[in-house]
Amino acid sequence: MKLLLDFLPIVAFFATYKWGEGHKDAVAQWLTQHLGFMVNGGVVGASEAAVMLATLVVVAISLVQVVVxxxxxxxxxKMLWISLVxxxxxxxxxxxxxxxxxxxxKPTIIYAVMAGGLLISDIVMGKFVLRAAMQAHDLSVPDTVWRRLSWAWIAFFVGMGLLNLYxxxxxxxxTWVNFKMWGSMGLMLVFTLAQGLYLSRHMQAAEAAKERA
Structure with a gap:
């Protein structure tokens, strides 16, 4: 359920933008007529209509998620509140x-917040939020492994933030919309799988050490 909530705004932005690109004039006219009071000059041009409609949809979905x-x-x-703001x-x-x-x-700011949060909670304070998020308190994995994973996620978030801006x-x-939909999600999936493989390797090593002891 949480995964659906996380990716719903991204999918909605992508789908709305692509639809809007195919109906630029109609979207521009609709936005001007109904939301002209919200924009500088009161008129929405066809060139920016699709991204403005997609932005409006994402804002609405984010608000609805919290209300529901x-x-x-x-x-x-907390990240949902931060993302909403x-x-x-x-x-x-x-x-x-x-x-x-x-x-x-927006993606870069969210990545920066997540990287900063992990840096403070896991590296500075040693709380290992990743372990808590994965409900892995009972796993026989040393703290040094969780610290390495935290650093890896911090580096990943920083890299993703910079890549988004590039x-x-x-x-x-x-191109940016396509990257946001397919590139970002694809890289996140690959990195998550790599993290799982790394963690499972250390879990196996820890279990083997226990058996030898």
């Missing part, structure tokens, strides 16, 4: 200034 979880009395993860703030700037630059910074500024918006 509140109504269901489900615990809301970031997407609403950058989304508002994107809509008002007719510029996709703001929303393109694609955003060096390529077209359409």
């Amino acid at each position: 979880m509140k109504l269901l009395r489900k615990p809301i993860d 970031v997407v609403v703030g950058l989304g508002a700037l994107t809509l008002y200034f007719h510029s996709e630059t703001f929303i393109k910074w 694609v955003a500024y060096q390529y077209s918006t359409d």
Whole structure:
């Protein structure tokens, strides 16, 4: 369920943008008519219509996610609150200034927050949030392994944040949207699998050491 909530905004942004690209004039007209009061100058051009519509949809979905979880009395993860604040703030700037630059910074800011959070919790404070998130308190894995995994995730998040900015500024918006959907998710999947393999190797080594003892 949590995985679905995490990826729903990304999929929605991608699908809405692609649909909007095929209906630029109609989307621009609709946004101008219904949301012109929210944008600088009151008129949305066809060139920016798709990304503005996708941004609007992501903001709405993020708000709905929090409201639904509140109504269901489900615990809301801190990262969901942070993501909501970031997407609403950058989304508002994107809509008002007719510029996709703001929303393109959203992934980088989220990656930076996650990297900073891991650095403080796992490296500085030694809480090993990764171990808690994986519900792996009972695994026979030394703290040094969890520390290495934390550093690996920190490096991954920093790298992803920089890569996002590189694609955003060096390529077209359409390329960035494709990268956000397929590139980011693909790299995340590959890295997660590699982490699992690394962790399982150390688990096997720990179990073997126990048996020898």
